[in-house]
Amino acid sequence: NAGVTQTPKFQVLKTGQSMTLQCAQDMNHEYMSWYRQDPGMGLRLIHYSVGAGITDQGEVPNGYNVSRSTTEDFPLRLLSAAPSQTSVYFCASSYASDNSPLHFGNGTRLTVT
Amino acid sequence: AQKVTQAQTEISVVEKEDVTLDCVYETRDTTYYLFWYKQPPSGELVFLIRRNSFDEQNEISGRYSWNFQKSTSSFNFTITASQVVDSAVYFCALSEASGGSYIPTFGRGTSLIVHP
Numbered sequence: 001n002a003g004v005t006q007t008p009k010f011q012v013l014k015t016g017q018s019m020t021l022q023c024a025q026d027m028n029h030e031y032m033s034w035y036r037q038d039p040g041m042g043l044r045l046i047h048y049s050v051g052a053g054i055t056d057q058g059e060v061p062n063g064y065n066v067s068r069s070t071t072e073d074f075p076l077r078l079l080s081a082a083p084s085q086t087s088v089y090f091c092a093s094s095y096a097s098d099n100s101p102l103h104f105g106n107g108t109r110l111t112v113t
Numbered sequence: 114a115q116k117v118t119q120a121q122t123e124i125s126v127v128e129k130e131d132v133t134l135d136c137v138y139e140t141r142d143t144t145y146y147l148f149w150y151k152q153p154p155s156g157e158l159v160f161l162i163r164r165n166s167f168d169e170q171n172e173i174s175g176r177y178s179w180n181f182q183k184s185t186s187s188f189n190f191t192i193t194a195s196q197v198v199d200s201a202v203y204f205c206a207l208s209e210a211s212g213g214s215y216i217p218t219f220g221r222g223t224s225l226i227v228h229p
Binding site: 031033035040041042043044045048058059088090092096097099100101102103104106107 | 119122146148150156157158160163165204208215216217218219220221222
């Protein structure tokens with residue numbers, strides 16, 4: 001019963017460093033997505049994928065890359081971290097049906113100094 | 114323009130009070146889906162309810178109830194006899210049929226604080 005697994009839970013980066021946030025799900029969900037949560041801003045969609053090999057941009061994609069080589073994994077890459085990317089990041093997955101709710105990971109708290 | 118508006122940033126009540134969290138949405142689709150999620154202080158996001166645009170029946174689950182009104186584009190959430198454990202941030206979300214992907218858009222959330 002792993003569900004959606006995100007690693008790491010916490011990360012501190014220096015400006016300009018790169019890193020990858022990992023996300024894996026074991027529910028055979030077609031849809032996967034990344035959100036960032038900032039105070040007063042709710043959850044904003046960064047990138048999403050409707051299936052292996054298919055990705056698309058969300059509301060705030062700049063500074064982030066994604067790929068979906070398998071159904072299970074959807075990593076989020078920060079190529080050159082900036083202080084504006086300090087946030088809590090959530091990965092989510094769901095079935096490809098119109099009313100399927102999202103299953104969320106436990107989040108990654110990222111600080112960029 | 115925001116597609117999902119949660120105008121109440123923070124609500125503070127005393128235990129046993131009833132409280133309503135407002136959610137107003139905007140869409141041109143005739144087929145869409147509305148959701149509520151809860152984020153307790155521990156940080157995880159928990160699904161509470163979904164409703165499709167063709168079902169305007171109100172729903173009750175224990176102390177929780179939801180009022181969906183298409184005429185006012187609202188999907189409000191009421192907690193009856195609130196408890197300290199209800200303290201959380203609550204998010205309303207909209208998933209639209211157009212675009213085909215049904216990836217939801219979230220409101221900014223309402224922080225509910227229930228005092229003992």
